[in-house]
Amino acid sequence: MLEHYLPIFMMILGGVLFGIVMVKLNEWLGPRRPTEEKLTTYESGMEPVRTARERFSVKFYMVAVLFILFDIEVVFMYPWAVAFRELGIIGFVSMTVFILILLIGLFYVWRKGALEWD
Amino acid sequence: MDLYAVVFYAFAFITLAAGAIVVFSRNIVHAAFALLFAFFGVAGLYVLLMADFLAITQLLIYVGGILVLVLFGVMLTSNTIDVQMKTSTIQTFPAVLIVAALAGTLIGIFWSTDWKTTTDPPIQATAPKIGEMMLTSYLLPFEIASVVLLVALVGAAMIARREKKA
Amino acid sequence: MIEQILHSLSLFLPETTLTVFFCAAIIVGLVAGRTSRASLYVALIGIALATWFAIQQAGSSEGIFTGMVVVDPFATFFKLLIGMSAIVILLFSLYSAEVQSTAHRHIEYGSLLLAMTLGMFLMAGSTNLLMMVLAIELTSLSSYVLAGYTREATDSSEASLKYIIYGAVSTGLMLYGVSILFGLTGATDFYNINRALATGSVNATALLVATIMIVAGFGYKISAVPFHFWTPDVYEGAPVTITAFLSVASKAAGFALMMRFFKTCFIDANALGLPAGMWASLQGFEWNKLLAILSVLTMTLGNLVAVWQNNLKRLLAYSSIAHAGYMLMGVVVLSDKGLAAVLIYFIVYLFMNLGAFYVVMLVANKTGSEDIDTYKGLGYRSPLISVAMVVFFISLAGIPPTAGFIGKLFLFAALLDAKWIWLAVVGALNSVISLYYYVRVVRNMFLRDPERNAEPVVFSAPQVVIVLALLIPTILFGLFYSPIVELANASVVMFGMK
Numbered sequence: 213m214l215e216h217y218l219p220i221f222m223m224i225l226g227g228v229l230f231g232i233v234m235v236k237l238n239e240w241l242g243p244r245r246p247t248e249e250k251l252t253t254y255e256s257g258m259e260p261v262r263t264a265r266e267r268f269s270v271k272f273y274m275v276a277v278l279f280i281l282f283d284i285e286v287v288f289m290y291p292w293a294v295a296f297r298e299l300g301i302i303g304f305v306s307m308t309v310f311i312l313i314l315l316i317g318l319f320y321v322w323r324k325g326a327l328e329w330d
Numbered sequence: 331m332d333l334y335a336v337v338f339y340a341f342a343f344i345t346l347a348a349g350a351i352v353v354f355s356r357n358i359v360h361a362a363f364a365l366l367f368a369f370f371g372v373a374g375l376y377v378l379l380m381a382d383f384l385a386i387t388q389l390l391i392y393v394g395g396i397l398v399l400v401l402f403g404v405m406l407t408s409n410t411i412d413v414q415m416k417t418s419t420i421q422t423f424p425a426v427l428i429v430a431a432l433a434g435t436l437i438g439i440f441w442s443t444d445w446k447t448t449t450d451p452p453i454q455a456t457a458p459k460i461g462e463m464m465l466t467s468y469l470l471p472f473e474i475a476s477v478v479l480l481v482a483l484v485g486a487a488m489i490a491r492r493e494k495k496a
Numbered sequence: 497m498i499e500q501i502l503h504s505l506s507l508f509l510p511e512t513t514l515t516v517f518f519c520a521a522i523i524v525g526l527v528a529g530r531t532s533r534a535s536l537y538v539a540l541i542g543i544a545l546a547t548w549f550a551i552q553q554a555g556s557s558e559g560i561f562t563g564m565v566v567v568d569p570f571a572t573f574f575k576l577l578i579g580m581s582a583i584v585i586l587l588f589s590l591y592s593a594e595v596q597s598t599a600h601r602h603i604e605y606g607s608l609l610l611a612m613t614l615g616m617f618l619m620a621g622s623t624n625l626l627m628m629v630l631a632i633e634l635t636s637l638s639s640y641v642l643a644g645y646t647r648e649a650t651d652s653s654e655a656s657l658k659y660i661i662y663g664a665v666s667t668g669l670m671l672y673g674v675s676i677l678f679g680l681t682g683a684t685d686f687y688n689i690n691r692a693l694a695t696g697s698v699n700a701t702a703l704l705v706a707t708i709m710i711v712a713g714f715g716y717k718i719s720a721v722p723f724h725f726w727t728p729d730v731y732e733g734a735p736v737t738i739t740a741f742l743s744v745a746s747k748a749a750g751f752a753l754m755m756r757f758f759k760t761c762f763i764d765a766n767a768l769g770l771p772a773g774m775w776a777s778l779q780g781f782e783w784n785k786l787l788a789i790l791s792v793l794t795m796t797l798g799n800l801v802a803v804w805q806n807n808l809k810r811l812l813a814y815s816s817i818a819h820a821g822y823m824l825m826g827v828v829v830l831s832d833k834g835l836a837a838v839l840i841y842f843i844v845y846l847f848m849n850l851g852a853f854y855v856v857m858l859v860a861n862k863t864g865s866e867d868i869d870t871y872k873g874l875g876y877r878s879p880l881i882s883v884a885m886v887v888f889f890i891s892l893a894g895i896p897p898t899a900g901f902i903g904k905l906f907l908f909a910a911l912l913d914a915k916w917i918w919l920a921v922v923g924a925l926n927s928v929i930s931l932y933y934y935v936r937v938v939r940n941m942f943l944r945d946p947e948r949n950a951e952p953v954v955f956s957a958p959q960v961v962i963v964l965a966l967l968i969p970t971i972l973f974g975l976f977y978s979p980i981v982e983l984a985n986a987s988v989v990m991f992g993m994k
Contacts, residue, residue, distance in 0.1 A: 214334060217377060268405040270490055276402045277486040280395040281479050287387050288475070291461030298458070302497060303465045306473065313476040316519050317483040320603075323526045326487050435705060439676075443699040446682035446692070466497060470504075470561040471626050474618065477515060478634050481611045484522070485641035488604045489656075 274326050285314050338378055345371030362400050369393045380452035383460055504560035507567045510546040510575060514614040517542025518607055525603030535606030540586045542610055547579030557991045563685050565621035566991040573987035574620035574752040577842055581745040582613045584850050585737050591959055593861040594646055594735040612638035616749035625674050625684040628753060636663050639742060643734040655733025662726040666716035673709025676702060686760040687992055693778055700780055707783055717750030718820045721793040731813035739809060740853035743816040748842050755827055759990060773832035788828045792922050795821025799929040808856045808866045815892060818930060819845060825923055826907050829914035832988045837910045839984035841903040844973060848891040848900055851966035855885045862953050871937060873946025878953040882941045884967045889934040891970050894927050899973035
């Protein structure tokens, strides 16, 4: 059973190694002659004036919450989709009700303007 | 030690070590990133338990969703300019005492209990079975889950949305 | 399968109604525009209809949706109780300054009240661990948001945040307990858990730990000590209407679920030689002693701290903690009589507690304050409302001839019947303490002079009608209590239990 996951494991290993090797290789091969100008933060040629660590707008949070809720909805759809034929009409109707209830949520956030950025 | 045990201990170690960083790290961003590895380790444990759908769900929702939300939360709140986040530990002694007692009890229970186990062979692909159960025996919780999600949506929108001046 | 689902649906009508109206409240509110009250009316109609459908189910006793929930007299009783308090709360809301000043959020108010009621209806009928957790979550999520409803007020946001944090911890503990219980028994269905436990092969310590963790979830809902920390702050910060709803309906739903959980899971169904109406706990697992400790802690702490409160909402918060302690005594005795006493207490508690909160709300509407000093000389400024308040308070203290006395009488009778003498003594002592702080408010209203230039406080006709609608049962049930006693005795029947 475990051997089914071998490709996934190889993939993860390959991904991690590739990332580390590329960064380290760059560090090792590239020439480094730092000057004061080079070490300042790049700000389109301007002098950096403030800290970059500013507070994010609460709007990002709203987007993230919406993403999670609809993410969960999609996760619920997956087992239904793979057993769709066996479940027949019951499955179809139940899933329709499930999606309809969440559609009201989409309608709500839309009308409330939570999907608009400003 | 066979391959299964090796993989199990590897995932358990990842989960526990990452969990320890989440708890002990003073830097809230480090803690949030360590959480990624904790979630990942748990997903691995689900795979070992032959719960493939659960493992995918763990990755999709926790790693892909909840963690992003946590990071946004960190970036929304940690204003490094004028707010100093308090991350010190207080009441160390009573806390250690209680935690030790609790941990002792729980470990004792897990050790000594004769857990209810099944002798059925593991299911090869769990998703179709879950789909079938979800829409027959567990139909009501499934539908109520959508209502819970809708409530969460309405609640989140009400709390987070900036009020337009009427 | 289809026939089974259709049959379940026919018995699920109250909950379906609530779900449909929940969706309708959102849509109607969005279509009707920002400042419309439409959602509140939709909520009112929906809850009234659902309660009506629930009453129609009186007498049926059946498990539906493959045993996820049951429809039985016990569940119907609590649905009636929860529905009635939801209707009263919505009527309050139509006259609440706090709610009316936030007209642009009426969609959320109406729809979340419907969702919360749906959650509590499900709590009243759940017979499966999964359904139980889901129902608690639905109720909790809606109440977190409603507690922070008046977002402009800082204490309301604080209330919401504290509620969420304590709620998350106790839900987490409960889920942990649920998973241990599942690991021990291999079942999520209450009846199957009982069967698995009855074989006697389960580790007793593990079962005790699981039970304590699950009780954390229940204790949070009914605000029992030591899971009560959120109560005073949330009660103080939330709008009065929501506070009143939490103190009555949320507590009732928590008690309903807890009593059903304990009775169906942890009672020895095959015990022999018991007098009629008495139960026996499973061999070697005396969970009722755990609840007895909880009960003593809850009422004592609630009453002792209430004595020091100067804000009426905080005072009522601690008083509601104390009342949870009294009602827990009825669960401890392991008998139908004790269960019936809790149900009687809840009917009485509905009227007197909602009444007390409503008067607090009316006074706060006029004066903008809930401080005890505001009540100085109120008896001269507004005699009718003050007299009503006195009646609600002496009923809460349990003095005859009010309904509160009847509630306590049946509780203590059940305790003495089951030979829990020491617990009855503790309960009686607590009632004496509670008398002190209730009378303190009454003294302020009638024996203190009002501020110099204080004018009479006048209330509108519908407001007076609502007060009277709560006042009259509080007195009436103190004198003619046989209908509520009969209702309670008929409602202790749970599906699948002797």
